Every structure is written in structure tokens, then in C-alpha cells.
Amino acid sequence: MHQPPNSPIVYSLRTGLSSALATFILKAQDESVNKKGRFTIALSGGSLPQQLKDLIDNPRVKWDKWQVFYADERAVPLDDQDSNHNLCMTELFGKLPNPPAIHTLDPTHLDNLEMLSAAYEEELIREFAPKDSARFPVFDLILLGIGSDGHTCSLFPNHQLLAVEDTWVAYLDDSPKPPPKRITLTYPVLNHAARVAFVATGEGKADVLSMILDHPEKGLPASRVRPVHPGQLYWFVDESASAKLQYPKSSFSM
Numbered sequence: 001m002h003q004p005p006n007s008p009i010v011y012s013l014r015t016g017l018s019s020a021l022a023t024f025i026l027k028a029q030d031e032s033v034n035k036k037g038r039f040t041i042a043l044s045g046g047s048l049p050q051q052l053k054d055l056i057d058n059p060r061v062k063w064d065k066w067q068v069f070y071a072d073e074r075a076v077p078l079d080d081q082d083s084n085h086n087l088c089m090t091e092l093f094g095k096l097p098n099p100p101a102i103h104t105l106d107p108t109h110l111d112n113l114e115m116l117s118a119a120y121e122e123e124l125i126r127e128f129a130p131k132d133s134a135r136f137p138v139f140d141l142i143l144l145g146i147g148s149d150g151h152t153c154s155l156f157p158n159h160q161l162l163a164v165e166d167t168w169v170a171y172l173d174d175s176p177k178p179p180p181k182r183i184t185l186t187y188p189v190l191n192h193a194a195r196v197a198f199v200a201t202g203e204g205k206a207d208v209l210s211m212i213l214d215h216p217e218k219g220l221p222a223s224r225v226r227p228v229h230p231g232q233l234y235w236f237v238d239e240s241a242s243a244k245l246q247y248p249k250s251s252f253s254m
């Protein structure tokens, strides 16, 4: 099947998804560091952080060049078991002798979601605005997961945040998935990234993956992530998650 240019590239991996993902991240890291001397990345929570395990003990990772943000975060203390930061610390950063610069939410604003999300947007502005972005930050890489309802970040089906175009970070207090209070990057930020990669594993994601990629017209939140040119969208999926997928798969080589 012929795919139009800039269509999502889907890597379906029978084995070695974490290793392929590490290779992909390192290529993005090297291109960014060679060009700009730093690597800006946004991470998700959920099942994603455990797929980053092949970065641990990998001598090619230039942690001192990384600027880490969160694609979405729950409005809970940083050491709470629901915190995406806490999860990333447990799965990855806490295992490193020299962790990178990590931009967490400001826990002093947990009781005021508007201030919490404005403070995180300020954090992004400090990192990006004077450098390589005009109206929206341009992340070198954003790593996303999907929920079985098609949500990504904290952008849920039929939620009013799907329409936000004018801010970098938005907040919600009615997430259908607990905990209810969260902040999230918005579509303009996701869609201005140089690269966005979704990671989906397990048979529990098979139906929704087919819905997202084979039926983008249904408009599930994850289907609406389409980086503008020259940005590129990638999917790293395992065999179980891609079992029902009609969308053409590419072989992974880098």
C-alpha cells in the first residue's frame, strides 16, 4: 500500500523493542547534540518508562546533554506512586550515577492547577523560547504511550482539552483515568516536535492501535498527533499490540 509522505512509520518488533527504541533515541540524541549541543526530550508515564531500560548502563547516552520534561504529569507529590516523575525515577533515572537535568512540576502549586500548569509552561519557556522556537517549543523527541481508550498524554477522548491551541501546557481536574488532576502538553507542542514516537505493547492495546492507525478518521486523541513537516511520527509496537493492525509496517534498521 502506498503511503503519503510524512505518514507514521510503524515498527512492529517480535523481540527487542527496548533495544530498538534505545537505538532510535540515541540516533535522535546524537543528531541533536551535534547540531545544538543538547537534547530535549519529553517522557510519558504508564508502561513507557520500563521500555527505556536499554538506556541504563549504555555508554553512548550523553546524559549531561539531556533536558528532560514530562509529556503529562499527575498533580501529586513528586514521590507519590501516581507521579510519572516518580515512575521514571524508579525505572530509569534513579538507576543512573549521573542523572540528566529533569524538569518536574513545581510541587508548591499542587493545590492550584492553573498555577501548576502556568509554572510548567514557564519552565518550558525558560528552556525553549530564547533558543529554537517562535510560538511553540520544538522538542527533539517526545515519547508517548496510549491508553486502551485512545488517550495519549492526558488528552482523553471527547475532552475539551483536545481543542486547546493557544497554550503549551493545559490542566484538567476530571481525568476519566485516576488520578483526576493532571497537567499535559497540548497538541500544538506535540505537533511541533522534530520527532514523536509512540510505544505500545501487549494485546490490551491491539484494538485501539488498529482504531488509531487504520481509522484515523475516528479522531481518537492519539490519531490527532501528526507532527508538522519536517517532524516525523514513529510507532514502536510489539507483535501482540500490532496483531489487528492493517497499517503497513516498516522493518527497523538504523
Ligand SMILES: O=C1O[C@H](COP(=O)(O)O)[C@@H](O)[C@H](O)[C@H]1O
Pocket (backbone or CB within 6 Å): 044, 045, 046, 047, 048, 072, 073, 084, 144, 145, 146, 147, 148, 151, 152, 153, 154, 177
Ligand atoms: O495516564 C496515563 O496513561 C498513558 C498510557 O499509559 P499506559 O500504562 O497504558 O502505557 C500514559 O502515556 C500517560 O503518561 C499517563 O499519564
